[in-house]
Amino acid sequence: DIQMTQSPSSLSASVGDRVTITCRAGQSISSYLNWYQQKPGKAPKLLIYSASGLQSGVPSRFSGSGSGTDFTLTISSLHPEDFATYYCQQSYSAPQTFGQGTKVGIK
Amino acid sequence: EVQLVQSGAEVKKPGESLKISCKGSGYIFTSYWIGWVRQMPGKGLEWMGIIYPGDSDTRYSPSFQGQVTISVDKSISTAYLQWSSLKASDTAIYYCARRTGITGIAGDWFDPWGQGTLVTVSS
Numbered sequence: 729d730i731q732m733t734q735s736p737s738s739l740s741a742s743v744g745d746r747v748t749i750t751c752r753a754g755q756s757i758s759s760y761l762n763w764y765q766q767k768p769g770k771a772p773k774l775l776i777y778s779a780s781g782l783q784s785g786v787p788s789r790f791s792g793s794g795s796g797t798d799f800t801l802t803i804s805s806l807h808p809e810d811f812a813t814y815y816c817q818q819s820y821s822a823p824q825t826f827g828q829g830t831k832v833g834i835k
Numbered sequence: 836e837v838q839l840v841q842s843g844a845e846v847k848k849p850g851e852s853l854k855i856s857c858k859g860s861g862y863i864f865t866s867y868w869i870g871w872v873r874q875m876p877g878k879g880l881e882w883m884g885i886i887y888p889g890d891s892d893t894r895y896s897p898s899f900q901g902q903v904t905i906s907v908d909k910s911i912s913t914a915y916l917q918w919s920s921l922k923a924s925d926t927a928i929y930y931c932a933r934r935t936g937i938t939g940i941a942g943d944w945f946d947p948w949g950q951g952t953l954v955t956v957s958s
Contacts (some may be wrong), residue, residue: 759942762945770938772930772945774944817945819942822882826880828879834888
């Protein structure tokens with residue numbers, strides 16, 4: 729299995745802050761990396777596919793970058809509705825493992 | 836609208852069997868893989884396995900192989916996740932999701948997701 733490691737595990741930020749979450753793969757996964765947002769009591773929601781593709785309907789303040797083993801999710805200006813947990817997922821090989829999650833909380 | 840609707844919450848005793856469902860609508864059900872993801876209480880997401888409704892081709896994570904069975908009834912556009920003998924450690928929310936991709940784009944992803952089914956196993 730390919731191990732996916734996110735950092736930090738949690739962070740506190742204020743509305744308007746720029747937030748960056750990193751995801752590192754245990755081996756090269758090219759651009760086979762997705763990002764999801766999960767709010768309490770809700771199913772995960774796709775934000776970014778294939779490392780940098782913005783899913784339809786997702787605000788442009790979300791962006792993804794990276795390739796190989798190192799990836800980032802950036803929220804350019806945090807909105808109140810962005811407080812949630814974010815997961816990366818590799819789709820390079822089965823099982824298509826997820827990172828452990830990064831919880832973005834209110835400072 | 837593409838939608839996955841899962842069956843309702845279940846409360847079971849250890850040793851009991853269970854089958855939960857995920858019904859797809861708004862797209863050609865047989866053309867997309869369906870995956871199952873576990874989320875234990877307060878924990879992260881775990882990829883369990885996937886099934887292709889067109890031919891029932893199924894792939895399991897080694898962590899879940901032999902522990903659960905994934906199946907499909909394409910006549911009613913429904914995928915299933917089942918246990919023959921539940922354990923307390925199976926207590927979790929289980930999500931189904933459609934595996935989607937775009938021709939020419941690397942990889943695939945889960946979108947949309949079902950609303951989740953809470954399974955509680957307790958004596």
